[in-house]
Amino acid sequence: MAALQLVWYKRDLRIADHAPLAGAMAAGPVVAVYVHEPEQQYATDRDVRHERVLRDALDELKASWQARGGHFIELHGVLPAVFDALHRVLPFAAIWAHEETWNALSYARDRRVRAWAKHAGVTMHELPSNGVVRRLASRDGWAETWQRRMRSRLVPAPDRIASPDAATTTAAVTALPEDMRTSTGAHVVPPWSDWQRGGEARGHDMLLSFLSARGQDYRRAMSSPNEAPEACSRISVALAFGSLSVRHAYQAARQRARELRDDTRNRRDGDAAQWSQSLVSFASRLHWHCHFIQKLEDEPRLETTHYAPVFDGLRPAEPDMDHLRAWRDGQTGYPLVDACMRSLRVTGWLTFRMRAMVMSFASYHLWLDWRHTGPVLARWFTDYEPGIHWTQCQMQSGTTGINTIRIYNPYKQAEEHDAAGAFVRRWVPELSALSDADLVRPEHTPLIMQQMTGCVIGRDYPLPIVHHETAYAFARDRMHAIKQAAQRSGSAQQVYDRHGSRRTPLEARTR
Template identity: 30%
Template sequence: MMSEREAINVVWLKRDLRLEDNEAIANALKTGKRTLIIYVFEHILLNDDHYNDRHFNFVKESVRDLNIQLAPFNSKVLAVTSDITSAFNQLQEFYKIDTVYSHVETGLLITYNRDKEFTRYCRNNFINWEESKNNGVERGLVNRDSWFDNWEAYMHQDLEVFQPKTNQLLNTSEIETLENVFTKTNLETPEAAKFQKGGSTTGWRYANSFFESRHEEYMFNISKPEASRSSCSRISPYVAWGNLSIRQVFQKAKHVKTTSKDKKHIGAFISRLRWQSHFIQKFEMEHTMEEASVNKGYHKLKKVLSETYQTAWKEGQTGFPLVDASMRCLNATGYVNFRMRAMLASFFTHILWQPWQAATTHLSKQFLDFEPGIHFPQLQMAAGETGINTLRIYNPTTNSLKHDPDATFIKKWVPELADLETPFVHEPYLMTELEQVFYNFKLGENYPEPIVNIKENRKRASDILWNMQKDADVVRDSFRILKRHTITDRNRLLKNE
């Protein structure tokens, strides 16, 4: 006769790859029941066009880091490749699952539908499923009237401490037994990759060095493509994948600010933590933004797809040096600063006049810190299709002259321009035939000629989009958006404490 299965809790990790200040883990442990921590590399995400290997390698590194932290407790994460219901069906062959603990995930539509399916699965199998609020983002809101106060209160709550009782976590031997019946995920990753490495340990290394000294130039360099790589915090992938909670970072920043000589820099950083949650909350409340403009008036805007333009943009071969440098840097390292991201999106949607939807998967694949709740609202803002935000059509030449005046960033990522005089690095298309001969450089061979007339295309985009802001349907939906998503006291969100 088969012995009765032990009743356990299961913590299902998603984008919360940490032990400390992990409410799902804390709630599971508070019950006193034995607990298994699992991460499932789900087929629906492994095959989704928004992701690529850089993301899953970051997750693997994060799981390895968790396993190092769990080793003193004689435990580890069960890391498997499976569909989520199949994984739990296999678990139930060994244990009776009492309660599943996880965080609410503001993700792609496929994860939302997966969660609805998992809800039915739990109900049919008499399993409880408890979801915790993630970084102050709330599910089920109809407006933002009390959101800011709720978020602030959440950020000031005590951090959850990882304190399992002796033998409360399933031990390594038990988990290895499970691994034998699952498709165990190989957690090895390429050592030579140029991407930031995953894990809370590395995340705190970045955060601590920022708070100790790198923040001193934060606001001065935030828009500079090269200097921002060191003076910005660089913790965005660790927040996106949950190696660090916003609450941990918020409280650390508030503490540092009390003794810092650079209070404005830290204050500006804190305000961006608020913005991060604000945009995810917006996406949580209006998930249709994944595929369509939030302002329904812009659904009538039609653009002709150009594979030639899109390929040149994706490969950094547009003939506009700062655009190409930014894209090549992003493709190689997974990171460019906020202004360069906005410029890339603006160039694609305005100058090349391509629909923002056609940019979503390439950018999400490249951003190591891809966060759906940030990605789609920001893309629509950059495309000028919200009806409530200021239209910004970035001029890449103006931006390179202002933010990369010595062309340091451009020369690094577009080396074919490195031997030219700095003015020509910014605008190689201004070189005469004689100057090209002098520099042994041929425009159109060594580096592409501009693929569009930027002056004409900027004017076209500006004229069309400014006129659309007066469109009755755009105006009507703008009022709806403001009513649903605007924080009453917007200055509190903007303030640099």
């Protein structure tokens, strides 16, 4: 009889397009396991919103396994101790898992598990996950590798899963220590919207609704805090938890593009052109999704350290707590910034343009180190993905040495993306009675109008925490000086050689 195979789920919580599951099933009977790890549950980048999505995904995944005759086990504890205990009562010959690029804790855990497996005589199969390449020698040719992976055949969901008989599995789990079989504590789950729920079915439904209807105006509307929640794909949560593969999303977009081309052979209209542009933009963002995660895969230290030492000491090691709290709580006196932070805390999502703006504001206007502001956003982004998050934190803080320095003007962003003030009025209701023009810089509103609307700036809503023009000029001059130093020292070239997209040469990036 073939030896038992263990499918280890991490951030790949799905049945469809799951190569480790297919490989394990080809080798023998299988059992799936997900391990709730206390060090991850209580990590500084974790929040109850993540637990809610995880619970959604696990409940659906377990039901999918059971419907196919398979056994799915949830355990609790530190790895590899949990695997060692399980192996003693339910001997398995191999572990099948996806390669994972997550945080420092998962990086260290995977190394421990590999060492344990080698010592225990258990074969470890770690298969590529989406477009991220492990042990990448050079960025040259990475884009072509990504394309090949994205266009390769999807792994179909199995109709049946062969597992040991239920009595054997149940007896083995029952023999484990009780603390490995029970949760270490319940989490209070906040009210939630369907936009930010988890699970494979929801991920597929969200992708379908985007490609069939919601995504037509994606390219134009993606930056608007008012329109983006509907016009964007909203599959980022499913991608972060692996309930949907990047490859599936990419191939679905390509199929939709082919359908549109077929539909328009006998007709030409603006809708088709609009769809085509949106699908190109969407596919491009799937590419960038893996591009940024690849950076953390290649250099895990980027979660906590600058790309180059030249940026060390750029900002104070100890943050100005008044500034940090005001930014976190949406009390900076900059209406769009405050609206974004308040919205994010409640909904767990912002469109990319607004994410970049709030990070830029914290880094440049408030001169806060990304290592103090990044954890706040990590906890609040329901779709938190470390490889994207930490590299973007550094990118929007100007500490990569190879990217154009972009200091977002929050007033200009408000005028361009919330001209009627709908977003600010929703999330900063104390300003709701002001005119559209006054919403941008409410401190310039005549005092009599402030009194008439019941919102006196400095009493009912804060004055700007910093002076925009002064803060902007200081940050601009300081950043350009240090970026020139990075170029002179050669550190910028070193960063580009290791992490830069080969689409754009370094000289064009540093102008």
